[in-house]
Amino acid sequence: MSEPTDGHDNATKAFVAHRNLLFTVAYEMLGSAADAEDVLQETWLLWAGVDLDMVREQRAYLVRITTRQALKRLRTLGRRKESYVGPWLPEPLLTAPDVAEDVELADSVSMAMLLVMETLTPTERAVFVLREVFDLEYGEIAEAVGKSPVAVRQIAHRARAHVAARRPRGAVSAAETRGALEAFQRAVETGDLQRLLDVLAPDVVLLADGGGVKLAALEPIVGAGQVADLLSKIADTRTLRLAHVNGHPAMIVRLDGDIDTVMAVRVDDGLITGLYAVRNPEKLSHMERETILHR
CATH class of the missing domain: 3.10.450.50 (Nuclear Transport Factor 2; Chain: A,)
Incomplete structure (x- = not known):
């Protein structure tokens, strides 16, 4: 069996370094740990074929791949939910106790908040997650969702107002x-x-x-x-x-x-x-x- 190339090693190291971030992005967009894992598999397959010498910022590039794959899956899931029997709830995710100390992250993955995000369009949800939860720059988000930075600002404003009107009333310890x-x-x-x-x-x-x-x-x-x-x-x-x-x-x-x-x-x-x-x-x-x- 041949040894992996340096390029493959570097791709693997970059993917592992950002895996938790990528999983959280996919999970918050999809509300499903199983689908988030599938998106990460798809992201890895695409990332493994990328010429790393052409990548300026590996984290941004990986987030872009993950977001685009999650958007595709989110649109498919939306069609499945139309025929779902009874109320649809996000797939529960076991989290470490110290996640609760990061109030913003804990709030963003709560059942109540994920249900609020279900009322956003797929693109609104992606923009909201990337901007409000992970504080990505508008230009970076624009590349991830295939929109202009100006359009992303407008989408972010609309999504923020939509969520603010529906989110839980206040932070609870x-x-x-x-x-x-x-x-x-x-x-x-x-x-x-x-x-x-x-x-x-x-x-x-x-x-x-x-x-x-x-x-x-x-x-x-x-x-x-x-x-x-x-x-x-x-x-x-x-x-x-x-x-x-x-x-x-x-x-x-x-x-x-x-x-x-x-x-x-x-x-x-x-x-x-x-x-x-x-x-x-x-x-x-x-x-x-x-x-x-x-x-």
Whole structure:
């Protein structure tokens, strides 16, 4: 077997050095860890064929490839979502606890924020992620999305205003979210309906994503009474554990040792205002592998 060339070594080193950035860009654009990994594979294949002597800035070039591949996939995913059974939620992503210390990054990958970004067009989403999350220059973003810098400025302004009108009201500390979740966990494990009502906001909304494969409500469940009644019945045969998911404390629900549901929450003023329950097995396979690796 022949030794790899210096060019191949350099390409590999550059790709590995920027891999976390590229994965986060793809994940924030797509809301899917599996699709983000596929985009990284496509990026590597394209990058491996590039003459590095012709590349001025390797990071910018890699971001450009990743963004363009993610945009192609995002348009395909949009067509799939039109026929999706029940609510669509992003694929949960296991994150390290220290991600929460980077408030901007933690906010940008939260379930609530990813759902807001779902309401942007593909190009708006790409521009928003590259500008607002990673603070790339307009010229760099323009090359990535195939628009002029002037057009990118306009898109960024429009996307920023759109997100600002819909994003969660204020930053909530990880400690506050964890406190609400711990109270929620105790209430669910004991089946104490009143204790559950005490941690849920009166207008709490539960979204459940079963993808037509697992049993899940096909419409949002609204109101503390209805949500508490449903949740008070789930702990009989399941175990609940706290974990860091999408930059924030969340709940992993296991049944017979396997992940059954990943439940992220949105907390406002100490109460849970949003519950995001991902049950679709296809969206849990990546996390199942990750939790096995970290045991």
